[in-house]
Amino acid sequence: MIIVMKPGAADSSIKAVVNYIESNGLTVHLSKGEEVTIIGAVGDKTRLSPENLTVYKDVDRIVPVTESYKLANKKFHPEPTQVKVGNAFIGPDTFAIMAGPCAVETEEQLMCIARAVKSSGASILRGGAYKPRTSPYSFQGLEEEGLRYMKRASEETGLATICEVVSQEAIEAAVKYVDMIQIGARNMQNFILLKEAGRSGLPVLLKRGLCSTIDEWLNAAEYIMSEGNPNVVLCERGIRTFETATRNTLDISAIPVLKEKTHLPVIVDPSHSTGAYKYVPSMAKAAAACGADGLMIEVHNDPAHALSDGPQSLTFEHFDRLTRELAPFCNIVGRNFRIPSEGETAL
Amino acid sequence: MIIVMKPGAADSSIKAVVNYIESNGLTVHLSKGEEVTIIGAVGDKTRLSPENLTVYKDVDRIVPVTESYKLANKKFHPEPTQVKVGNAFIGPDTFAIMAGPCAVETEEQLMCIARAVKSSGASILRGGAYKPRTSPYSFQGLEEEGLRYMKRASEETGLATICEVVSQEAIEAAVKYVDMIQIGARNMQNFILLKEAGRSGLPVLLKRGLCSTIDEWLNAAEYIMSEGNPNVVLCERGIRTFETATRNTLDISAIPVLKEKTHLPVIVDPSHSTGAYKYVPSMAKAAAACGADGLMIEVHNDPAHALSDGPQSLTFEHFDRLTRELAPFCNIVGRNFRIPSEGETAL
Amino acid sequence: MIIVMKPGAADSSIKAVVNYIESNGLTVHLSKGEEVTIIGAVGDKTRLSPENLTVYKDVDRIVPVTESYKLANKKFHPEPTQVKVGNAFIGPDTFAIMAGPCAVETEEQLMCIARAVKSSGASILRGGAYKPRTSPYSFQGLEEEGLRYMKRASEETGLATICEVVSQEAIEAAVKYVDMIQIGARNMQNFILLKEAGRSGLPVLLKRGLCSTIDEWLNAAEYIMSEGNPNVVLCERGIRTFETATRNTLDISAIPVLKEKTHLPVIVDPSHSTGAYKYVPSMAKAAAACGADGLMIEVHNDPAHALSDGPQSLTFEHFDRLTRELAPFCNIVGRNFRIPSEGETAL
């Protein structure tokens, strides 16, 4: 941590800062320039509240030098992490596609979607059973019943499964039925839920909050990991900006930034970020081209009658065309991705 | 709800939309222009998912006509709501000031702050016992022990008390010790927590999410109210923008917008929005001048050694000067606010 | 300027940075910590491009220590600046109100508005003759003819006048007819125009760009001042955020931030920032309460038929009510503002 003093800071002000740092057990490096004095603090920063120093006299600014996340930090764990989800793998050599309906509606619907997405190359079935909705009067999900359908779909197709959780109760149910849990964008800083997810034993997909910085996102991952759970996958799903032509703005440059900062796999959700099915294929290809470890895509048998997020869902036909178009991109970037031949899925 | 069709939409496309609306039990008003056909849908919109219509052929756009929040909506409840918190009142004739430390640290600290803020005119004592922190390695609060100190401070000073809650467990504890609970910005769309707050029986202070629109905020209030709890107070605390000179950007125009849309009281938190104590007085006065029902301000006996958010905390002296400067503003806008005379607090 | 090296930076990397700095004539202060080495550079930074250092090996980050604006900087000019505009003054003891139509439409319209705003306390008449419009098919202003009307309105009423300029040609015309020129938000970083405004000899009102940081804004002021023109007034007019309930978000905390960073007067435009006349009075009061030096407000004799920005214009009656409500706020904050008595304006 570096403390930049104001030009002409009094010696007494400098001494006060030095004393505060040393009294918290850290070591001080002093650099007096002609104009400006700079104070470096070395040691265990968790022992002091650095931001407090800004209330000291003549302090101009505090510059943090190290990140507050450790377990998620590539500096301390340079090798990319692979996360196993049921029979599927996410990162670093495969291109994993999670697909399925925004909300699980009926068992028949889910089975039919599961078969379709599998035959087009998805390895993980997504389906929402607990839906966080902006209005209390919107459909809130089938809850545990929905999870049971997920389990049956997995048993029949062999697909791994993922479901969003919104509470400890939902986590407890999810552990019984699915292979991976998802923390949604709105709960990215619900620290209680993050800790419970960390203790669940299941791999966790952590979506980025709509207005969360990459740094806050990695700190949220740290909450999960600090409970002993190393299996975290990050999912970029768009941030909120002034542009209204798309629902959110997909922050595609987050992918190379994350690849530099963390060893955790990163996938992209082009469905929620754009909010429109017609933009999904372009964004899926952009994600594959620039190094994402996979995708989460909404697919529905009948988007016009979906109970949630119909406008951004692909039909089976659209999804199949997309995965076939994606395959050569995966090939160029050196990622395993294959679409089963007709004979295989018939089995 | 209005559905705008694309120029030259086929009759079959128009018919499909009309059928979908009518099959959901709503009535259709058709307006065929030379260029554009417009379809109005009248009836109970909770019976259909309007956004799905965007996947219908030749549909250009869906325009909602009514807000999805009802209980929080001024249209259906024109009189301003007054919320009673312990012995204090929020809205519409008083100017209520909540003050206290970001985090409760010790009983002595809290008592000392409680006496100070009371003598300067605060009517509600704030104090954090459950702290949602970006990093898992930062101080997370004293939890139930902190709430006990809040109760004692209330007993001694007569101040009403408010504390942030982050989980059902925290709500259960809070019910025993404090007069009002707060849902923080990061949990504004933690719908499970909102519902539990709605069932707690305590008045709820709902902070705006960092990137939440006013519409989403009112829908979050609706979650609390739809559980039978009418005592919701909204707190504007800054939104996230590109500007970095302040921690967040206080959306001061949210106050007149809310006064037009809802009957719920609105207060302003100038401490978190600016992140710097030196900007707090100006923002407090701006809030009073433009019609806010009160303020939430961080006050600390020793900001330089605060365990959380020291840089934005006022000292006792600063806080006292601020409330004395605020009093004439309250007077102009016709709000009751008084600072006890020295004799009164001595009692 | 401080250069933070990465943990474990090689000696050769450190040496390369030091050489680069010294070869540009600056002095180096080296501070080697156990983890991190910090390099301070002292001297005339305009001689090197500091950002280039980020491409040097093992450089983690560059931290600027001093602001790039000098003439606008309060550090080198602590006394607040007063700007004289015709017979009017802006800052630091008065509260100056600029009012008038978004666009000058006819001479009669302008005369009628000029008399009305004067009788309600405005000291400067605003009126647009060159309108920057989003679409090329919208009304673009009366140009020089509009300026001539401004001059006549000034001659009759004694009001000072201000007009937006969008080109060198417009500046040349403005010099002949009005007392102050305005650089609009869209042109805040049109550096050619800023320099021409600096050479015009007229005081300049510089509006903040919709997505400009305060730092960029002060650098834009520096462009004007570095041409020898010290008479710059800043105008906060809202920034672009995700919120759509108001046209833009008035960044009210920019006022105390600017009061700390610069000696230039700061006024607020509540009309453009909110885009709705009904929110203007609340924002005007907030601005007065928190230390603004004045306001710019759109007033129109017939908002429903205005050729530009009708929805945000006040009627004469609304404007008169607003200034009478504002007067006591000006009184509290110690600013001179008076509304002429009926006898005075009759003269």
Add this chain to the structure above:
Amino acid sequence: MIIVMKPGAADSSIKAVVNYIESNGLTVHLSKGEEVTIIGAVGDKTRLSPENLTVYKDVDRIVPVTESYKLANKKFHPEPTQVKVGNAFIGPDTFAIMAGPCAVETEEQLMCIARAVKSSGASILRGGAYKPRTSPYSFQGLEEEGLRYMKRASEETGLATICEVVSQEAIEAAVKYVDMIQIGARNMQNFILLKEAGRSGLPVLLKRGLCSTIDEWLNAAEYIMSEGNPNVVLCERGIRTFETATRNTLDISAIPVLKEKTHLPVIVDPSHSTGAYKYVPSMAKAAAACGADGLMIEVHNDPAHALSDGPQSLTFEHFDRLTRELAPFCNIVGRNFRIPSEGETAL
């Protein structure tokens, strides 16, 4: 245009709106629902200021139905436009790469860069001679001298050339020396400059403003086209958001949105949007994969000593590696892009 009236709007209010519309020569379609009355206005909207209607009594909201840009609109010009720049082509079948230094520094530097980028597959040489810089004390470009170097580089290598212009004077100079002019982000709504660019006769690259919506951007293109210049290319270069890990946020989803709304070619600038050379290759590939018509990339012979934007410039080696990696992506998306063989460039 649709006018939504408030629930329970008075007949007199409805009549007033209808009168206003009809008195401006438009036709009215009235749709009275049980709750809400909707008024459609058909005809030439440039004859009225639609936003004014919001000041009419009982008007809830105005919904525009058609876009204000016509010449740039794909609805009226469905075929994709190809723009010829010197010997190069932009869109729809080629993948065009513009490369070169942020600022032209010396003739030798420019020649050396021109040869390098040509041998790696660039077809257009970029180079800044007029630099809009945030601070007046930063290097502002070589102006006409820089343009002369551009011309010589073109004569030697056969590359087409592009240069940013910031004033009428710069346009007049550019016409003599280069093949295409660029309007930078800060000038996207400098309407005077847009019109002059429209009259220049040269093709124009129009960068998106940092906080401009796609709609505003297309209206800016309309300014150029409405002066009779159909040769406009759009360049996405990142928008301003709260994220600070990259300089700006590349709005990659703008590409499919633009492909739906306009027939103009769209290229991507990964250098300015990320501000860091290390993120440029990933973003370049993402752009190619999702349908961009080309790229603008900063390349410098010695980034560490560049006079402007060194940190985001690629070295020759990095640029060559990037174009070789890009080639297979262009192949998949069906775009012509070839890197000259060694023999060819030797000629």
